[in-house]
Amino acid sequence: MELKRVVVTGLGALTPIGNSVEEYWEGLVDGVSGAAPITYFDASDFKTQFACELKNFNVTDFYDRKEARKMDRFTQYAMVVADEAIADSGLDLEKEDTTRIGVIWGAGIGGLETFQNEVLNYAEGDGSPRFNPFFIPKMIADIAPGQISIKHNLQGPNFTTVSACASSANSIIDSLNYIRLGQADILVTGGSEAAVTIAGVGGFNAMHALSTRNDDPKTASRPFDKDRDGFVLGEGAGALILEELEHAKARGAKIYAEVIGGGLSADAHHITAPHPEGRGAKNVMLNCLKNAGIGPEEVDAVNMHGTSTPLGDVAELKAIQSVFGEYSYKLNINSTKSMTGHLLGAAGAIEAIASILSITKGIVPPTINHFTDDDQIDPNLNLTFNKAQKRDVKVAMSNTFGFGGHNACILFRKYED
Structure with missing residues (x-):
């Protein structure tokens, strides 16, 4: 069907x-x-x-x-x-x-x-x-x-x-x-x-x-x-x-964006810690891209789970670089949790809204509170530090992960009839 x-x-x-x-x-x-x-x-x-x-x-x-x-x-x-x-x-x-x-x-x-x-x-x-x-x-x-x-x-x-x-x-x-x-x-x-x-x-x-x-x-x-x-x-x-x-x-409704895909995966690793190489995060993004029927190079912005934990941020960025390869350097990557904190079960919803509005407004919100580079993180990635950046966002990805190794990823696209 x-x-x-x-x-x-x-x-x-x-x-x-x-x-x-x-x-x-x-x-x-x-x-x-x-x-x-x-x-x-x-x-x-x-x-x-x-x-x-x-x-x-x-x-x-x-x-x-x-x-x-x-x-x-x-x-x-x-x-x-x-x-x-x-x-x-x-x-x-x-x-x-x-x-x-x-x-x-x-x-x-x-x-x-x-x-x-x-x-x-x-x-x-x-x-x-x-x-x-x-x-x-x-x-x-x-x-x-x-x-x-x-x-x-x-x-x-x-x-x-x-x-x-x-x-x-x-x-x-x-x-x-x-x-x-x-x-x-x-x-x-x-x-x-x-x-x-x-x-x-x-x-x-x-x-x-x-x-x-x-x-x-x-x-x-x-x-x-x-x-x-x-x-x-x-x-x-x-x-x-x-x-x-x-x-x-x-009914003549206004349309913010189209939801084009959703992906799920499990880390199958630990009750609270992520897989150190981002195995589950990599799989969920690949699953989401496949579900949406698009390639990695069609994504413009990724709102990471990015909770500000020593292990989690590094593992997720490793996963992004594994999925997107050299195209990782052309992405706008951010974590809105730097501003809202972590809303636990509500995080995916408010971050999906942020991704949708990035599409409709042509702006990627910043990752605030960056002071010192981490030598475990590639300095050439655009992590949208400290100031919002204008960008024509046609496709936005939103990642959300949970204790137990539960991973979810959603893709939104600018609506075209």
Whole structure:
């Protein structure tokens, strides 16, 4: 059967550097760091005392307090960005067959704060098992797409993908394939995460995964820099409206870009560390290029997973050079995590949005916080250091990898009829 073409017709973003797509893009191009001391709890006894929290976000600006209390923060974020993306798409859901519209969402952890607080409350209580009746519905990772579908009466495919930090990239690829195969016309997809919590920071600290640059949080996320010392935990959400091309054209929708391919692979190496030669990263990019039916030389920009970890950045760059060969030197390569921090399960979604906007705006956002070259990294690669670069981006690649060795790669192309 002939696969249907899939396009992006709506976007929504809630990030540490902007609470809408417009604000997010401005923050990216301006090279704004979202890192700052943690405000959600007293982190003074933690090895890491900063994170990339949302700024000036209040859920009661969108939902009444009673309704908001029934949702963990990761679901609140999902609802807000889904609303923005649906509005941006111009969809009139009253006129659509909502049995053909679904929600496929990504979350690496889900309601971590809800789980943490309920257990702490029990431990600090008198031993009686008094739990909030909303404990389970708030905590479970699949509740976000459920809530979105209930609000908008979307009766098509509905589930959550969980593959750690690759979760929302997986959700986008699943959505691409459901539409390609004719099983849905439109999918609200993306991901959300809210792990800036006692358990989240404490857990990642125990793994020695987080930067401990408490004296200078804003420069702590420094992918490719010799002195990088771990990732910076972030939070937020991103939403995309994926739509079958003919359906989008029939309703006169604006089209941001076409989704031309998705690839998956496994490192099959270690629960948290990447394969040192980037084996899984190489395979996922090759799989994605094959799925899209294009050659490496057709790609203009690669938004790397690039978390600012000593092992991960080097392994991924090795993979890029293996896949692209001499053409690697003609790519614009960047890591937007240098600004947003690492949004875990939501990373793939907000980074996909960055790749899409690179195509529509003709600008590649920078990798900020570069101070010292790493002798393990080829100095001739264009890693878009410290300042955005103008470029006619026709094809953009977005990489997202997760603990467990889960790898996902997505390709977007400038739309041409």
